[in-house]
Every structure is written in structure tokens, then in C-alpha cells.
């Protein structure tokens with residue numbers, strides 16, 4: 330299990346037990362909802378309020394340690410930010426979420442056709458559709 334104390338310190342954040350527990354939960358859980366993160370923290374250190382979890386998630390996301398995956402209509406997920414510009418496929422029916430590498434490893438989506446003068450370092454691409462399980466159910 331990775332030790333996130335130095336990660337927090339490097340990001341200029343105070344090292345606290347709830348923050349460490351939340352990062353460990355995110356590492357184990359892959360893409361986690363706030364509720365799942367809260368449950369993971371509770372499992373490790375006892376109790377934590379919903380507001381405290383939101384505060385931690387906000388601080389870690391702002392610091393770039395967590396990556397937020399927000400999709401219209403479904404849950405917002407958080408994952409450890411690997412800075413690899415990977416994308417996501419989210420099932421419209423059950424909310425299942427999978428990582429999708431950027432097309433051909435070249436990060437072509439970062440070469441936007443018109444950037445308005447911005448320097449671009451991440452593209453939030455979400456493919457919406459139906460996962461294999463839900464496709465099977467729909468065919469019945």
C-alpha cells in the first residue's frame with residue numbers, strides 16, 4: 330500500500346488521518362463516489378462526517394491528487410490522478426465506469442482545433458453508452 334504522507338506534503342497539504350484514509354480508499358476503489366469514499370474512510374478510522382469528506386475531496390482535487398470524473402445525470406466519481414489524460418466510458422443504465430486510454434497513445438484530443446489561446450493539458454472525454462451487461466439485458 331502506497332504511503333501518501335509525502336504526496337500530501339509535496340502538494341502543500343497537511344497530513345491527516347482522514348486524508349490518508351480517503352486516498353487509500355480511492356487507490357483501492359478505482360473510480361469512487363463520495364459516498365464510497367466516505368465508507369472507506371469510516372472502515373479505516375471510525376467515523377467522518379459527510380461535510381468533512383466533501384472538504385477533503387475538494388482539497389485533494391484542487392491540489393491535483395484526485396481527479397474528478399463528472400458525467401451528466403450520474404454520480405461524480407473520483408480517482409487518484411495519474412496525470413495520464415485517460416478517458417472514461419460510463420454506462421447510461423447502471424453507471425458502471427471504465428478507463429479508456431486516449432486514442433493511440435498520442436493524446437490527439439489535446440491538439441484541439443481551436444484553443445482560444447489556452448495551453449491545454451487535459452481533455453475530459455466521456456463516452457456515454459451501455460456496458461456489456463446492460464446491452465445483454467436490453468436484448469432480452
Ligand SMILES: [Zn+2]
Nearest residue numbers: 420423460463
Ligand atoms: Zn450498465
Ligand SMILES: [Zn+2]
Nearest residue numbers: 408417427428
Ligand atoms: Zn479513470
Ligand SMILES: [Zn+2]
Nearest residue numbers: 431432437438
Ligand atoms: Zn484523447
